[in-house]
Each structure stands twice: as C-alpha cells, then as structure tokens.
Amino acid sequence: MISRRVSRQNVAARDFVFSMRDLDPPRPRRLRRLSDEELRLWAEVARTVAPSAGRVAPTLPPAAPELASPAAAKPASGDAAPIAARSAPPLAPIEEGLRRRLRRGRAEIDAALDLHGMTQARAHARLGEFLEGARARGARIALVITGKGAPGAGESVASFGDAPGVLRRQVPHWLRAPELRAIVLGFEEAGPGHGGGGALYVRLRRAR
Numbered sequence: 001m002i003s004r005r006v007s008r009q010n011v012a013a014r015d016f017v018f019s020m021r022d023l024d025p026p027r028p029r030r031l032r033r034l035s036d037e038e039l040r041l042w043a044e045v046a047r048t049v050a051p052s053a054g055r056v057a058p059t060l061p062p063a064a065p066e067l068a069s070p071a072a073a074k075p076a077s078g079d080a081a082p083i084a085a086r087s088a089p090p091l092a093p094i095e096e097g098l099r100r101r102l103r104r105g106r107a108e109i110d111a112a113l114d115l116h117g118m119t120q121a122r123a124h125a126r127l128g129e130f131l132e133g134a135r136a137r138g139a140r141i142a143l144v145i146t147g148k149g150a151p152g153a154g155e156s157v158a159s160f161g162d163a164p165g166v167l168r169r170q171v172p173h174w175l176r177a178p179e180l181r182a183i184v185l186g187f188e189e190a191g192p193g194h195g196g197g198g199a200l201y202v203r204l205r206r207a208r
Contacts, residue, residue: 088178092186094203102141102201103191109201110139115167116147123167124174131183135204143190146171148198168198175202 094102101107111134115123127144134142149165175184183205190199 088181089205091176091181091184094186094188094201098141098203099188099201103193105191105193107141109141109143109194110134111137112143112145114145115171116145118167120166120170124170127171127174128180131180131202131204135183135207138207139204140206142202142204143194143199144171144187144202145195145199148196165198171200175200 098107102109111130113127113130115126118126130144131142146167147165149168172187174180175187185203185205187200187202189197190201194201
C-alpha cells in the first residue's frame with residue numbers, strides 16, 4: 001500500500017513539472033516613458049527629500065519655448081503711423097514750365113478751396129476732403145487759399161515759411177503729412193493773380 005501511494009505521488013509530481021514546462025515564460029512588462037510634465041512633477045517632489053548617498057536628484061527637462069500668440073504678433077494700431085510714414089511717396093516740385101503758365105493764367109486750375117474763417121480743426125478736415133474729392137474727379141491742379149494773415153509787431157510776411165497767419169503756416173505742414181502725400185504730388189506758392197503768398201498751387205497725383 002505504501003509503495004503504491006509513493007508511486008502515485010511521483011507520477012503527480014512529474015505531471016506537474018511537465019505541465020509547468022508547457023507554460024510560456026512570463027514576458028517582461030514594458031515601462032511607459034514619463035512625459036516632461038510627469039518628470040517635472042517628480043523632480044519637484046524629489047527636491048523635498050534628501051537623496052541617499054551616491055544618488056543625485058533628477059534634473060528638470062528644459063521647458064518648451066512659449067510661442068507668441070497671433071494677437072501679439074500683429075502690430076498695434078499705434079504702429080500704423082510709422083509704417084505709413086515709411087511708405088508715403090515723396091513730394092516733387094511743380095515743373096518750372098507749368099508753374100510759369102499757372103502764374104500767367106495760361107494753365108487751367110481744376111478746383112479751388114478757400115479756407116478763410118475756418119478753425120484749424122475744420123480747415124484740416126476740409127482740406128483732406130477737398131483734395132481727395134478733387135483727385136477722384138480727375139483734377140490735376142488745385143488752388144488752396146489760406147489767407148496771408150495780419151503780421152504782428154516786428155513780424156514780416158516776406159518769408160512764406162514764417163508767415164504769421166495760422167492757416168498759412170499750417171497748411172504746408174498738412175500737405176507734407178504722410179496721410180496726404182498719397183494724394184499730393186507737390187505744391188508751390190501761388191502767383192499774384194491767384195492770391196500770392198496767401199494761396200498755394202497743389203498738384204495732385206493721378207487716381208489709381
């Protein structure tokens with residue numbers, strides 16, 4: 001009886017060994033690579049714990065550069081003026097032959113504007129409207145009357161640039177401004193028959 005029992009145990013043990021051989025060996029588990037954010041968090045935690053001897057605390061991965069937003073890439077509205085100033089076409093003097101004909105009344109003036117009695121703000125706005133409308137209608141030469149202005153004590157009207165009249169001083173600056181240089185090709189002091197030092201011949205660019 002005892003020998004039979006031992007024999008049965010040996011057979012069972014042998015069958016168990018063979019059945020274990022048939023099993024596939026366990027596959028090593030793949031470790032997922034930590035993301036930069038996870039590494040950053042782990043490094044923050046590791047900084048709060050003193051490292052063991054011979055170990056170094058993990059370093060943070062370099063932070064990704066921040067990309068500028070589309071709104072930040074666009075120039076602000078205040079940058080429009082410098083851009084316009086760089087792209088504004090230059091002024092050119094009126095040709096001598098045309099200026100001579102204008103002074104003698106042999107060249108036609110296509111449009112005229114009298115700024116007498118206007119405030120600076122009103123005259124500035126009216127000048128831009130007038131020149132833009134005149135060019136749209138195909139005008140080439142416009143006459144802008146500013147008035148000479150009354151000189152004060154010790155002042156002279158001999159110099160056009162230093163004339164005491166407010167509009168007489170301001171209109172040339174307005175005509176040189178970038179916002180009007182797209183319309184104005186050039187300007188000159190008018191002849192005596194058209195107001196002399198109190199008026200300007202303004203040559204307009206061709207409408208596109």
